[in-house]
Amino acid sequence: xxxxxxxxxxxxxxxxxxxxxxxxxxxxxxxxxxxxxxxxxxxxxxxxxxxxxxxxxxxxxxxxxxxxxxxxxxxxxxxxxxxxxxxxxxxxxxxxxxxxxxxxxxxxxxxxxxxxxxxxxxxxxxxxxxxxxxxxxxxxxxxxxxxxxxxxxxxxxxxxxxxxxxxxxxxxxxxxxxxxxxxxxxxxxxxxxxxxxxxxxxxxxxxxxxxxxxxxxxxxxxxxxxxxxxxxxxxxxxxxxxxxxxxxxxxxxxxxxxxxxxxxxxxxxxxxxxxxxxxxxxxxxxxxxxxxxxxxxxxxxxxxxxxxxxxxxxxxxxxxxxxxxxxxxxxxxxxxxxxxxxxxxxxxxxxxxxxxxxxxxxxxxxxxxxxxxxxxxxxxxxxxxxxxxxxxxxxxxxxxxxxxxx
Numbered sequence: 001x002x003x004x005x006x007x008x009x010x011x012x013x014x015x016x017x018x019x020x021x022x023x024x025x026x027x028x029x030x031x032x033x034x035x036x037x038x039x040x041x042x043x044x045x046x047x048x049x050x051x052x053x054x055x056x057x058x059x060x061x062x063x064x065x066x067x068x069x070x071x072x073x074x075x076x077x078x079x080x081x082x083x084x085x086x087x088x089x090x091x092x093x094x095x096x097x098x099x100x101x102x103x104x105x106x107x108x109x110x111x112x113x114x115x116x117x118x119x120x121x122x123x124x125x126x127x128x129x130x131x132x133x134x135x136x137x138x139x140x141x142x143x144x145x146x147x148x149x150x151x152x153x154x155x156x157x158x159x160x161x162x163x164x165x166x167x168x169x170x171x172x173x174x175x176x177x178x179x180x181x182x183x184x185x186x187x188x189x190x191x192x193x194x195x196x197x198x199x200x201x202x203x204x205x206x207x208x209x210x211x212x213x214x215x216x217x218x219x220x221x222x223x224x225x226x227x228x229x230x231x232x233x234x235x236x237x238x239x240x241x242x243x244x245x246x247x248x249x250x251x252x253x254x255x256x257x258x259x260x261x262x263x264x265x266x267x268x269x270x271x272x273x274x275x276x277x278x279x280x281x282x283x284x285x286x287x288x289x290x291x292x293x294x295x296x297x298x299x300x301x302x303x304x305x306x307x308x309x310x311x312x313x314x315x316x317x318x319x320x321x322x323x324x325x326x327x328x329x330x331x332x333x334x335x336x337x338x339x340x341x342x343x344x345x346x347x348x349x350x351x352x353x354x355x356x357x358x359x360x361x362x363x364x365x366x367x368x369x370x371x372x373x374x375x376x377x378x379x380x381x382x383x384x385x386x387x388x389x390x391x392x393x394x395x396x397x398x399x400x401x402x403x404x405x406x
Contacts, residue, residue: 001115001116001143002116002118002145002187002190003190005118005190005193005194005196005197007091007116008091008092008118008194008197009197010091011089011090011091011092012034012035012036012037012077012078012089012090012091013026013029013034013035013036013037013090013091013092013093013094013198013199014036014037014038014039014086014087014090014092014093014094015029015036015037015038015039015086015094015096016039016040016083016086016087016093016094016095016096016097016105016109017039017040017095017096017097017101017105018038018039018040018044018045018048018049018052018096019048019096019097019098019158020154020156020157020158020169021096021122021152021154021156022038022040022048022094022096022097023038023048023052023056023058023158023167023169024058024153024154024156024169024171024200025094025096025122025152025153025200026038026056026074026076026094027056027057027058027072027073027074027169028058028070028153028199028200028202029198029199029200030056030074030075030076030077030199031058031070031072031074031199032070032199032200032202033199034198034199035077036074036076036077036078037076037077037078037079037080037085037086037087037090038052038056038076038078038079038080038086039079039080039081039082039083039085039086039087040081041081041083041104041105041108042081045081047165048165049079049081050164050165050166050167051166051167052076052079052167053075053079054075054167055073055074055075055167056073056074056076056167056168056169057071057072057073057167057168057169058070058071058072058156058168058169058171059071059168059169059170059171060156060169060170060171060172061171061172061173061323062154062171062172062173062174063172063173063174063308063309063323064173064174064175064176064203064207064308064309065176065207065308065309065310065313066176066203066206066207068174068176068202068203068206068207069174070202070203083105083108083109083112084108084111084112087109087112087113087114087117088112088114089114090117091116091117091118091197092117092118092120092194092197092198093109093117093118093119093120094120094122094198094200095109095119095120095121095122095127096122096152098125098335098339099125099126099127099339099343099382100339100342100343102121102125102127102130102131103130103134106127106130106131106134107134109131110131110134110135110138110140111138111140113135113140113142113144114142114144115142115143115144116143116144117142117144117145118144118145118147118190118191118194119131119144119145119146119147120147120148120149120180120191120194120195120198121146121147121148121149122148122149122152122153123148123149123150123151123152123219123223123225124147124148124149124150124180124216124219124220124223125148125220125223125339125343125344126220126343126347126382126387127148128146128147128148128182128183128216128219129183129216129387129388129389130386130387130388131146132146132183132388132404133387133388136388136406145182145187145190145191145194146182146183146187147180147181147182147183147187147188147191147216148180148181148183148216148219148220149178149179149180149219150178150179150180150213150219150220150222150223150224150290151175151178151179151222151223151224151225151307152175153174153175153178153200153201153203153204154171154172154173154174154175155171155172155173155304155308155327156169156170156171156172157169157170157172157326157327172323172324172327173307173308173323174203174308175203175204175207175307175308176203176204176207176208176307176308176309177204177207177208177209177210177211177306177307178201178204178210178211178307179210179211179212179213179218179219179222179290180192180195180210180211180212180213180219181212181213181214181215181216181218181219182216183215183216183401183404184400184401184402184403184404184405185214185215185401185402185403186402186403186404188212188213189212192210192212195210213288214287214288215287215288215398215401215402216401217282217285217287217401218282218287218288218289218290220344220347221278221281221282221287221288221289221290222289222290223344224302224303224304224307225336225339225340225344226274226340226341226343226344226345226348227271227274227275227278227303228271228302228303228304229258229336229337229340230274230336230337230340230341230344230345230365230369231267231270231271231274231365232258232259232262232263232267232271232336233258233262233329233332233334233336233337234337234365234368234369234372235262235266235267235270236258236261236262236263236267237332237372239256239261239262240256240258240261240262240329240330240331240332241332243255243256243261244256253330254326254328254330255325255326256325256326256328256329256330257321257324257325257326257327257328258327258328258329258336259300259301259302259321259324259327260300260320260321260322260324260325263300263302263317264317265298265317268297268298268302270361271297271302272294272297273361274361274362274365275292275297277348277352277357277358277359277360277361277362278348280357280358280359281348281351281352281355281357281359284355284356284357285351285355285394285397285398286394286398287398287401292306292311293311296311298317299314299315299316299317300315300316300317300319300320300321300324301313301314301315301321301324332372332373333373337369337372337373338373341365341366341369341370341377341381342375342377342380342381342382343381343382345362345365345366345369345377346366346377346378346380346381346382346383347382347384347387348362349362349363349366349378350382350383350384351384354384354390355394366378388406392406
């Protein structure tokens with residue numbers, strides 16, 4: 001069924017989730033000439049879809065090595081709060097929600113799946129494992145491809161003011177490469193090929209192209225958010241919480257960015273140590289992970305630079321990084337901790353216990369975040385049972401990831 005993907009060009013794209021990434025992906029696809037159905041669920045839809053009927057706008061500097069830029073306002077083919085309506089007849093389904101929003105969408109999506117659909121989870125964040133588990137539990141045997149990405153095609157923010165959200169998304173940068181895989185790996189070639197029929201991947205298609213990950217665990221391990229966000233937010237919390245408070249009137253609280261104002265050599269050393277534990281986990285399991293040189297961590301954009309520029313793009317710590325200013329976070333109650341700790345860090349901790357890999361740096365981040373947020377993230381968040389892989393030994397896990405046999 002997936003040998004020839006020409007049929008995708010005649011079908012609409014369904015985008016589930018209308019946050020910054022969802023709005024940007026939907027608008028980018030529409031501006032490229034595709035019909036796009038965008039969906040968000042209540043209670044979020046009242047705010048996230050407000051004004052979308054008049055069109056959604058993307059704009060900004062869109063920094064990338066190849067200077068690919070696409071801006072403008074586009075109208076959607078359909079705006080709905082019904083997942084069933086959004087995905088009916090679609091060829092590509094883009095799931096653009098935070099990790100903690102995956103399950104509600106998956107519950108609505110599974111009964112509506114049609115043969116031939118290709119599902120892209122942006123970013124994966126273990127969504128591929130959870131969706132396949134839920135499909136098995138529901139007895140769903142539709143011939144679909146399920147895959148995910150290490151990151152999103154953009155660094156972007158929805159335009160907000162005074163508590164209101166507008167149908168405008170500022171794109172700071174565009175990725176020129178992303179790492180992806182399908183579950184099982186046997187579907188990965190078709191999954192990667194399908195990006196040529198998705199407008200929001202155009203900067204990647206004409207850039208350095210998609211990179212084939214070694215299983216969906218590779219895409220999750222390659223997600224830089226836990227490695228960069230968690231140490232940066234925790235160790236930079238003093239700067240963040242004092243920004244615009246005691247640093248003088250010239251500092252606006254909402255100009256803060258961990259990239260511009262917190263990252264420094266000492267935090268970079270912690271991020272390297274975090275990354276080394278990720279590598280140890282990947283090697284113990286037998287899956288891949290994006291490889292970085294240590295020097296890449298010691299600049300204001302850190303390893304993120306390779307995603308949209310190159311591994312040689314550097315802004316030294318003794319220089320300001322103006323382009324990220326205003327990207328936050330502005331409080332510890334932000335996905336940099338509330339998602340990246342219970343999802344990213346917690347899974348690493350659980351995998352470390354299962355495969356006898358020590359993760360003291362990651363565990364220290366979980367401990368401190370638990371104190372900050374008055375939670376117990378060693379007891380809350382994602383477990384291997386939630387991912388459907390707790391009962392699998394190394395050999396069985398690899399067989400499942402590669403062949404889908406469980």
